[in-house]
Amino acid sequence: MNFEEHAAKPLLNEAGIETPKGRLVATPREAAAAAEAIGPCVVKAQAPTGKRGKAGGIKLAASPEEAARYAEAILGMVIDGWPIERLLVEAQVPIAREFYAAVLDDTAARNPVVLFSRMGGMDVEEAAERDPDAMRRIPVDINEGLSLEAAKAGLEGLGLDGAEAAVAEVLTKLYALYRKVDAELVEINPLCLTADGKLVALDCKLTLDDAAAPRQEELAKKAAPPKTTALEAEAAAAGLKYIELSGSVGVLANGAGLTMTTMDAITHFGGEPANFLEIGGEAYTKAEVALSILLKNPDIRSLLVNFCGAFARTDVMADGVVKAWKALDPDIPVFFTIHGTGEEEAVALVERELGIKPADLMDDAVRQAVAAAREAAA
Amino acid sequence: MILRKHHKILVQGMTGKQGTFWTEAMIDYGADVVAGVNPRKAGTEHLGRPVFASAREAAAAEPFDVALMFVPPMGARAAAIDACEAGARLIVCLTEHIPSHDVMEMHAAAKASGARIVGPNTAGLVTPGESFAGIMPAFNERVFKPGRVGVISRSGSLGTLLCLNLVQAGMGVSVFYGVGGDPMIGTTPREALQFLDEDEGTDAVVICGEIGGSAEEEAAEYASGMAKPVAAFIAGRASPPGKKMGHAGAIVSGGKGDYASKRRALEAAGVAVADVPSETPGLLKAA
Numbered sequence: 001m002n003f004e005e006h007a008a009k010p011l012l013n014e015a016g017i018e019t020p021k022g023r024l025v026a027t028p029r030e031a032a033a034a035a036e037a038i039g040p041c042v043v044k045a046q047a048p049t050g051k052r053g054k055a056g057g058i059k060l061a062a063s064p065e066e067a068a069r070y071a072e073a074i075l076g077m078v079i080d081g082w083p084i085e086r087l088l089v090e091a092q093v094p095i096a097r098e099f100y101a102a103v104l105d106d107t108a109a110r111n112p113v114v115l116f117s118r119m120g121g122m123d124v125e126e127a128a129e130r131d132p133d134a135m136r137r138i139p140v141d142i143n144e145g146l147s148l149e150a151a152k153a154g155l156e157g158l159g160l161d162g163a164e165a166a167v168a169e170v171l172t173k174l175y176a177l178y179r180k181v182d183a184e185l186v187e188i189n190p191l192c193l194t195a196d197g198k199l200v201a202l203d204c205k206l207t208l209d210d211a212a213a214p215r216q217e218e219l220a221k222k223a224a225p226p227k228t229t230a231l232e233a234e235a236a237a238a239g240l241k242y243i244e245l246s247g248s249v250g251v252l253a254n255g256a257g258l259t260m261t262t263m264d265a266i267t268h269f270g271g272e273p274a275n276f277l278e279i280g281g282e283a284y285t286k287a288e289v290a291l292s293i294l295l296k297n298p299d300i301r302s303l304l305v306n307f308c309g310a311f312a313r314t315d316v317m318a319d320g321v322v323k324a325w326k327a328l329d330p331d332i333p334v335f336f337t338i339h340g341t342g343e344e345e346a347v348a349l350v351e352r353e354l355g356i357k358p359a360d361l362m363d364d365a366v367r368q369a370v371a372a373a374r375e376a377a378a
Numbered sequence: 379m380i381l382r383k384h385h386k387i388l389v390q391g392m393t394g395k396q397g398t399f400w401t402e403a404m405i406d407y408g409a410d411v412v413a414g415v416n417p418r419k420a421g422t423e424h425l426g427r428p429v430f431a432s433a434r435e436a437a438a439a440e441p442f443d444v445a446l447m448f449v450p451p452m453g454a455r456a457a458a459i460d461a462c463e464a465g466a467r468l469i470v471c472l473t474e475h476i477p478s479h480d481v482m483e484m485h486a487a488a489k490a491s492g493a494r495i496v497g498p499n500t501a502g503l504v505t506p507g508e509s510f511a512g513i514m515p516a517f518n519e520r521v522f523k524p525g526r527v528g529v530i531s532r533s534g535s536l537g538t539l540l541c542l543n544l545v546q547a548g549m550g551v552s553v554f555y556g557v558g559g560d561p562m563i564g565t566t567p568r569e570a571l572q573f574l575d576e577d578e579g580t581d582a583v584v585i586c587g588e589i590g591g592s593a594e595e596e597a598a599e600y601a602s603g604m605a606k607p608v609a610a611f612i613a614g615r616a617s618p619p620g621k622k623m624g625h626a627g628a629i630v631s632g633g634k635g636d637y638a639s640k641r642r643a644l645e646a647a648g649v650a651v652a653d654v655p656s657e658t659p660g661l662l663k664a665a
Contacts (some may be wrong), residue, residue: 091606105478107561107591107627110485182477211451212477241624256624257533257588258557259615265654267616275570277619278624280535281474308542310534311396311472311500311513340538362539362657363547 001208001223002048006088008206011219012188014210015177017170018200022090031071032064034089042071042090047082048224050205053122055079060092076289081227093200096191097161100124101171103178105138105185109354111340112178113350114146114171120157120190132159138171146175162185165189166199173372175294185255213217240283242293248296248373250303250332252287252321255280262306265362284312287320295330301376302336304369306362307346316350322353333372379468379494380553380573381444381525383385383508385410386435387479388466390415390457391448393424400448400513404429404646407516409509413440415457424443433464444468446502446511454482454498462491467516470511471497476561486565495564496557501534504554516555525550527662528574528612530567532593533561533584536613539655547659552580559588559625575604582607582662585649587615590628590635602647605665611652612640643653 003011009019024046035041043059057079063069065090077084099119106113108280113289117135118126128135129195138154140146151168170191178186187205193233194200213220228236241256245263249271253259259278266273274297279290294300305321307314318338325334336358338346347358359365387404389395392414402425405411413428413436420431430436433445445461447454447470454476461469468487476484476498488495496503497580502512510516514534521538523545529536534556541551555570557563567585576578585601586609587594594612601608615637617623641651650661 090504105482105562109563110562111482112479141486142479144510179479182479184478209473209478212442212479214452215477243618243621243623245618253535255533255535256628257531257536257586257613258539259535260588260617260623260628261536261539261611261655262611268653273616276621276623279625308516308535308538310538311400312535339542340518340521343518343520356389361656363654 001210001213001220003206003208003222004046004048005044005204006086007222007224008204010179011181011186011206011245012201012204015173018198018204020090020200021091022088024086025071025089026086028068028071028075031089032068032216033089035064036063038089038091040092041067042092043067043074044078044086045074046088046223047079047084048080048087049080051080057084064097068083085242091134093192094195095192095200097193099193100189101174101191101370102185102187103183108245109139110138111142112175114140114151114154114175116155116171124189132358139185140175140290144170145179150174152309157302161193163193163197163199168200179343182209182216183207183255184209190254200316212332230297231293235277238293240286240290240293241278242275243276244297245273245275247274248299248301248377249369250274250297250300250302251306252277252279252291252294254278254284254309254317254335257305257333258308262366265366266370267369268362269370271373274346279317280312284317287317288324292328293326295328300332302332302369302372304365305334307334307338307340307364309340309342313342314338314340315345318346318349322349325354335369335372336357336364337362379591380577381503381505381509381511384410385444385509386410386412386442387444387511388413388415388440388442389446389448390433390461391419392416392427393419393429394448398425398435399629402516402640407510409511411607433460433466435442437464438649442466442529443604444511447473449473449580451475451477455483457483457533457535458495459487462487462493465491466493466662469495469564470500470502471495471564472502472513473497473570474499475583478562481560485562485564497560497563499560500556500558501537502556504551507548507552512556514556520545520656522554523550526552526581528555528577528580530555530557530570532557532567532588532627533586533613536586536655540584540611540658543656544584544659549662551580553577559627561591566594568600569601571597571608575606576617580606582609582665584658585610587612587640588627588628589617589623589637589640592635594640598643598647598649601644602664607662608649609652609658609661609665610649611655611658612637
C-alpha cells in the first residue's frame with residue numbers, strides 16, 4: 001500500500017515531525033485560493049511515485065496567479081502512469097541544507113534499518129556513490145528500538161552544522177512512526193534544514209505492509225488505490241492475485257512458483273502468456289470464480305490448467321474448473337496437467353466431465369496450448 | 379538441520395481443518411507427532427495426541443524438537459515466540475501473509491533462543507522414507523520416491539513439480555527443503571544447500587529459485603565450492619518487472635533480483651540452469 005504525499009504528511013505531524021503548511025486542491029481556482037492564504041508556495045502533483053519533479057509536476061509559484069497557471073498545467077498530466085487529479089499547495093521553506101532520512105525493512109538482515117544521508121534531494125543514490133561517506137546505515141534491533149543515543153552515534157562525523165541532535169530526534173520519531181503504522185518504508189526526502197535551524201520534511205514517501213492491513217484498517221483506507229485494470233480489480237475483490245499480460249495463452253495454476261513457471265514454459269515453447277493468476281494457498285477453493293474472471297480477457301485463444309497440488313488439493317481445484325467450464329462453455333480449447341495432492345480424483349473428474357485427458361508431462365500440455373493459440377490466431 | 383525420523387514434532391494449530399488433514403497425513407507417513415497446541419482445546423486429545431495450551435506447556439509434558447505452525451497470520455508472532463521459549467530447535471512456519479514487523483520479531487526471538495526458523499510461507503520439509511512436516515504431497519509416490527537428489531525450493535507447487543520431474547526421469551529425492559516464498563526467511567537457500575552438501579544421503583542438489591531478492595546469488599557462491607553437482611531452475615523469466623508475482627518475495631524492483639543476474643551468478647558458479655523444470659534431471663545426469 002502506497003500513500004500519496006498529502007496522506008503521509010499528517011502522519012509525520014502526528015509523530016512530531018514538522019512539514020510545511022499546505023492545502024490539498026483539485027482545481028486552479030482552489031490552488032490560487034490556497035496560495036493566497038499561504039503566500040509563496042510550491043504546487044505539487046499528487047501521485048505515489050518518485051518521478052514527479054523530473055516530470056514537471058512540482059513548481060514554485062510566487063503569486064496566486066502563478067499557482068493557478070501551474071495548477072492548470074499539472075492537473076491532467078500523467079506521471080509514471082498516474083493521472084494527476086489533485087495538487088498539494090505548500091508554503092515555500094528557506095532551505096539551508098537538504099538531507100535524506102528513511103526507515104525500512106532490511107530483508108537480508110531481517111531487521112529494520114535507518115538510512116540517513118547528508119546529501120538529500122534528487123538522485124540520492126548517485127550522490128552516495130560520489131561521496132560514500134555521506135550515507136549512514138543504522139541497523140535496529142526490533143525488540144530494543146532506536147534510542148536517541150544510537151541515532152546520534154550513527155550520525156557521528158557527518159558534519160551536520162550542529163543539527164546532529166535535532167536530526168537524531170527526527171530519526172527516532174520516524175522510527176516510531178514506522179513501527180506504529182507497520183511501514184515497509186517511510187522516507188523523507190528532502191529533510192530540510194532551514195535557515196533558522198529547524199528541520200522540516202518537504203516530502204514523504206510511505207509504503208505500508210499489505211499483510212498488516214487487517215490491523216491498520218483506518219490507515220489502509222487512506223492509501224492510494226493501486227494501478228490496476230478492471231479485471232485485476234475484480235480479481236483482487238475476490239481475493240485473487242491476477243496480473244493481465246499481453247499474450248494469448250490463458251494460465252490457471254496453483255501457487256506463485258508454479259504459475260510463474262507455467263508462464264516461463266509457455267514463452268519457452270514459443271507462446272505468450274495472457275495472464276498471471278494463481279489459486280494457491282488458501283485460495284485453492286476459488287478455481288471457479290478465478291476461471292470466470294480469466295475468461296473475460298478477450299485475447300485468450302487457449303487455456304492451460306496446470307495443477308501441482310501440495311497444500312492445494314487438485315481434486316477441489318479441478319471441481320471448480322469443471323463447474324465454471326460447463327457454466328460458461330467458452331469457445332476455446334483447454335489443456336490440463338495435474339499432479340500431487342488429490343491427483344487421481346482430479347484426473348478422473350476432468351476425463352469424466354469434460355472428456356479431456358490431462359497430459360502426464362507439463363511440457364506436452366504447454367506445447368499443445370501454445371499450438372492451439374497459434375492456430376486460432378492464424 | 380535436516381528433518382529425521384527420530385525428530386519429535388509439535389503441531390501448533392493441529393485441531394483446525396488443515397492442521398488435522400496434514401497432521402493425519404504426517405502421522406500416516408511415519409512422522410513422530412507427539413502433541414498439538416490449541417489454547418481452547420487444552421487438555422483434550424486429537425488424532426490420538428494430547429493438546430496443550432501452549433508450546434511451553436507441551437514441552438514440559440512431551441518434549442519435542444520441531445514446532446510446525448498451522449497458525450493464521452495474526453497469531454504467528456506469538457506462536458513462534460512461544461515455540462522459541464519452549465526450546466524448539468526447528469520451527470517450520472507455513473503461514474503466509476504475516477506482517478513483516480512480526481516476522482522480524484520472530485527472527486529476533488529465534489536468534490535469542492538459538493532456534494532455526496524455516497519459512498515463513500514454506501511448504502515444509504520432507505525426508506522421503508523418514509518423516510515430513512508441512513503441506514507437501516510426501517505420500518504421493520509419483521512425486522516423492524526416496525532417492526539421492528536434494529531439492530531446495532522457495533515454492534511448494536514448483537517444488538512438487540521438480541520432485542515429480544525427478545521421479546519421471548527415474549531418480550528420487552533424498553530431502554525436500556522448502557525455504558519459503560517470503561522476503562525474510564529464517565533459512566536461506568544457501569544454508570539449505572550447505573545442509574544438503576553435508577548430508578551423506580544426498581549426491582546432487584536442485585535449487586528451485588524465483589525472481590526477487592538475492593538468495594540464488596548467495597547460494598551460487600556456496601555452490602561454487604561444492605563437489606556434488608548442482609542444477610537449478612529459476613521461475614519468473616517471463617514475469618514483468620515491478621509486480622509482486624504472488625509471493626511477497628517474488629518481485630523485480632529497481633533492476634534488482636532479475637532472472638538474468640541470478641542465472642549469470644549460478645552459471646558462473648558451475649550450476650547448470652534449466653529453461654524448463656523437466657530439463658533438470660538431464661542436467662544432473664550430464665554433470
